[in-house]
Amino acid sequence: MSSNSHPVDLLRFNTCGSVDDGKSTLIGRLLYDSKSLMEDQIEALERSADITGGGQINLANLTDGLRAEREQGITIDVAYRYFATPHRKFIIADTPGHVQYTRNMVTGASTANLSIILVDARQGVIEQSRRHAIIASLLRIPHLVVAINKMDLVDWSEERFLEIKDQFEEFLPRLDIKDVKFIPVSALQGDNIVTLSAHTPWYPGPTLLGHLETVHIASDWNLSNFRFPVQWVNRPNNPTDHTLHDFRGLSGQIAGGIVRVGQKVMILPSGFSSIIEQIWTLDGLQEEAFSPQSVTLVLEHDLDISRGDVIVDAEDLPGSSSDLHAKICWMNPRPLTPGKQYLIKHTNQTVKASVTAIEHRINISTLEKQDGITELAMNDLGEIRLKTAKPLIYDGYARNRLTGSFILIEPGTNATVAAGMLLPPTEVARPEYCDFAI
Amino acid sequence: MFTGFLTVTYDISAVALKAHPEFKSLPRISKHTPLKLFTPSTIPLFTPFLMKSYHLDHLDYLETEAIHIMREVAAEFERPAILFSGGKDSICLLRLAEKAFRPSDIPMPFLNVATGHEFPELLEFRDRRAKELHAKLIVRTVDEALEKGIAVQAPGQISRNQLQIPVLLGAIEEFRFDCCIGGARRDEEKARAKERFFSFRDSFGQWDPKNQRPEIWNLYNGRLNPGENMRVFPLSNWTEMDVWEYIKREKLEVPSIYFSHKRRCVRRGGQWVPDTELMPAKANEEVKEIVVRVRTIGDIISTGCVESPAATCDDIIDEIAAARVTERGSRADDRVSEAAMEDRKKAGYF
Ligand SMILES: Nc1nc2c(ncn2[C@@H]2O[C@H](COP(=O)(O)OP(=O)(O)OP(=O)(O)O)[C@@H](O)[C@H]2O)c(=O)[nH]1
Ligand SMILES: [Mg+2]
Numbered sequence: 001m002s003s004n005s006h007p008v009d010l011l012r013f014n015t016c017g018s019v020d021d022g023k024s025t026l027i028g029r030l031l032y033d034s035k036s037l038m039e040d041q042i043e044a045l046e047r048s049a050d051i052t053g054g055g056q057i058n059l060a061n062l063t064d065g066l067r068a069e070r071e072q073g074i075t076i077d078v079a080y081r082y083f084a085t086p087h088r089k090f091i092i093a094d095t096p097g098h099v100q101y102t103r104n105m106v107t108g109a110s111t112a113n114l115s116i117i118l119v120d121a122r123q124g125v126i127e128q129s130r131r132h133a134i135i136a137s138l139l140r141i142p143h144l145v146v147a148i149n150k151m152d153l154v155d156w157s158e159e160r161f162l163e164i165k166d167q168f169e170e171f172l173p174r175l176d177i178k179d180v181k182f183i184p185v186s187a188l189q190g191d192n193i194v195t196l197s198a199h200t201p202w203y204p205g206p207t208l209l210g211h212l213e214t215v216h217i218a219s220d221w222n223l224s225n226f227r228f229p230v231q232w233v234n235r236p237n238n239p240t241d242h243t244l245h246d247f248r249g250l251s252g253q254i255a256g257g258i259v260r261v262g263q264k265v266m267i268l269p270s271g272f273s274s275i276i277e278q279i280w281t282l283d284g285l286q287e288e289a290f291s292p293q294s295v296t297l298v299l300e301h302d303l304d305i306s307r308g309d310v311i312v313d314a315e316d317l318p319g320s321s322s323d324l325h326a327k328i329c330w331m332n333p334r335p336l337t338p339g340k341q342y343l344i345k346h347t348n349q350t351v352k353a354s355v356t357a358i359e360h361r362i363n364i365s366t367l368e369k370q371d372g373i374t375e376l377a378m379n380d381l382g383e384i385r386l387k388t389a390k391p392l393i394y395d396g397y398a399r400n401r402l403t404g405s406f407i408l409i410e411p412g413t414n415a416t417v418a419a420g421m422l423l424p425p426t427e428v429a430r431p432e433y434c435d436f437a438i
Numbered sequence: 439m440f441t442g443f444l445t446v447t448y449d450i451s452a453v454a455l456k457a458h459p460e461f462k463s464l465p466r467i468s469k470h471t472p473l474k475l476f477t478p479s480t481i482p483l484f485t486p487f488l489m490k491s492y493h494l495d496h497l498d499y500l501e502t503e504a505i506h507i508m509r510e511v512a513a514e515f516e517r518p519a520i521l522f523s524g525g526k527d528s529i530c531l532l533r534l535a536e537k538a539f540r541p542s543d544i545p546m547p548f549l550n551v552a553t554g555h556e557f558p559e560l561l562e563f564r565d566r567r568a569k570e571l572h573a574k575l576i577v578r579t580v581d582e583a584l585e586k587g588i589a590v591q592a593p594g595q596i597s598r599n600q601l602q603i604p605v606l607l608g609a610i611e612e613f614r615f616d617c618c619i620g621g622a623r624r625d626e627e628k629a630r631a632k633e634r635f636f637s638f639r640d641s642f643g644q645w646d647p648k649n650q651r652p653e654i655w656n657l658y659n660g661r662l663n664p665g666e667n668m669r670v671f672p673l674s675n676w677t678e679m680d681v682w683e684y685i686k687r688e689k690l691e692v693p694s695i696y697f698s699h700k701r702r703c704v705r706r707g708g709q710w711v712p713d714t715e716l717m718p719a720k721a722n723e724e725v726k727e728i729v730v731r732v733r734t735i736g737d738i739i740s741t742g743c744v745e746s747p748a749a750t751c752d753d754i755i756d757e758i759a760a761a762r763v764t765e766r767g768s769r770a771d772d773r774v775s776e777a778a779m780e781d782r783k784k785a786g787y788f
Contacts (some may be wrong), residue, residue: 066629
């Protein structure tokens, strides 16, 4: 992902790892020790401790907001929490560890800039820790923190910490994650979360919060390739302002790059060319705008453009094809098999697609690619080929998260069954019609 | 001046420079370039671009996320509506709708589900704001629903909070709305913290928190079968602080009860609530005229009033920064039990 050098002042992170590794407890501890909890929230915690917890407050209850979650002591769906320190604002997604709810982990992780993977110090790296690390890598989350938790249960052993670090580092080279930090913690007791622990004199720091506040994270919006998927055609019906009688704007969120008045653009898939005449916003006309701003573009030429079309820089075209190659995370109990038909939602359009082949599945234990696969089952990660009813205008996911991602929807149930990341296109967009506008 | 200009140029990403259509025609700067190239008339032309860092601040980011969601709703649903109560969150929603759809009309009506126990200031504001925006305002009330028998009051129950559910579901059916945009935020309450941006409701209007659709990146699945419904929450990621900072930045008008004023209040359930004829003070209840404001607006009998001198947006922002109690800490309807909100949501609440 080409990036902006400006560090983020809003950091979005998620917790992941296997069930009961202490993710929710860790978030609770982080909020509690950073004094981000309000009195009524603390009171509610204490009340439930008296009723159910034998007087012990359960920090996981802060995010486990559903009754079923509190009853079973597990997280079912993502909880989002917001807090701020003088250094940064944070959006936390506390995701479930249970394999059954992997789809909710993917939901929480998809918008994160950083993932914290928890590992239970007694158990070490297990299959679910690996699965989550692989998902983080597929989603291209650039930063990872491996929090080795429950250090209180292994006598704060440095040896054990290093052993687990080795286990993790063993498979790390096969993942595409640039920055990994290992921190020994006890979420339950608060060691190395907000303050350095006296129990781990061998660990020099930083604390988890210290790291989250200072880690340099560049924003991950693509600023190099102008891409504008048209979301909504803006045509005032009876404008009170008569100068707007012929207004025809194209509204949407800039999915990549920078756009300027006067810029030469191409509309895909039609291939018409035009020039940006106005960048309209409620705050006035702009000379330029950039990803991920939401704006309304007015072109010099009156062209047939509708939702799903993509406006791009005329000299920097994306890929276009109806034969797609993608990595996916399968999230439905009914397996994916070649030949099945789905709907694919990509940028602002939804079209029919059928699975033409399963290239391979990733073996979570060995990270090897397994060929000769006939289906992808729930929570499997793999690579597939798709044929779409209409060519998609796209970039590889590594270049642009917004134009390189898609979901698959099952017709009938309308369930979201897969998250997909497109591999780089092999063909550049070839306009359908020749250029007559300019 | 000259070198300063150059430094600025190279501070921003080379990428941005390349994409600039004028890049190729920008004068080459060499030692020999005459200084007069940068006369006052040329500098303003280039500097805004050269000095710019392509970075959205926190509020801008929340705003673009919300606008994107509102436009998705307009594009993907046939009969959407915006839930507008006159409260601070829905005021932000309306501004975001303007940002998303102007210069066109906002392509959906506003729907208000009124308990009949509103603060009068709120109703006046609601009607006026809808008019200013040239929007169609639909109001459906608990009183009407009680009359028609759509809603039934539990014996002894005075709060009408629960009764809003059948009224909302009735309005959805009456107008065949397939999507309602609401101003709920995840930081309000812990069941809300579990909600998706696009929150699916079955044909009974129910939320099934154990079986929500995955919501990945900004790809929202809004597909429905007949009778099903979507609730969409563009402010999901906003906090109370963000809302006030946005109100300040956008210079939005809010009902006067959010600001400090004198009011006769009753001490009830550990909080001050307005003294009204709907639920007169009992002999043993303390009644006092105090200087208060409201942080969150429910119906008039259950909205907690907090003692506060905050008279401006800035005062409120300072107050929230120092607050030790959450916004909903002052609402009786949420304090019933740990799962009060979850239960209402499952039944079809906003
Ligand atoms: N001794 C000890 N126990 C811990 C620690 N952290 C968490 N626990 C306990 O581990 C159990 C599970 O904690 P949770 O925070 O609910 O685990 P989780 O990872 O959120 O679980 P899921 O969300 O269901 O995947 C609870 O009983 C915690 O009290 C720790 O550092 N030390
Ligand atoms: Mg949990």
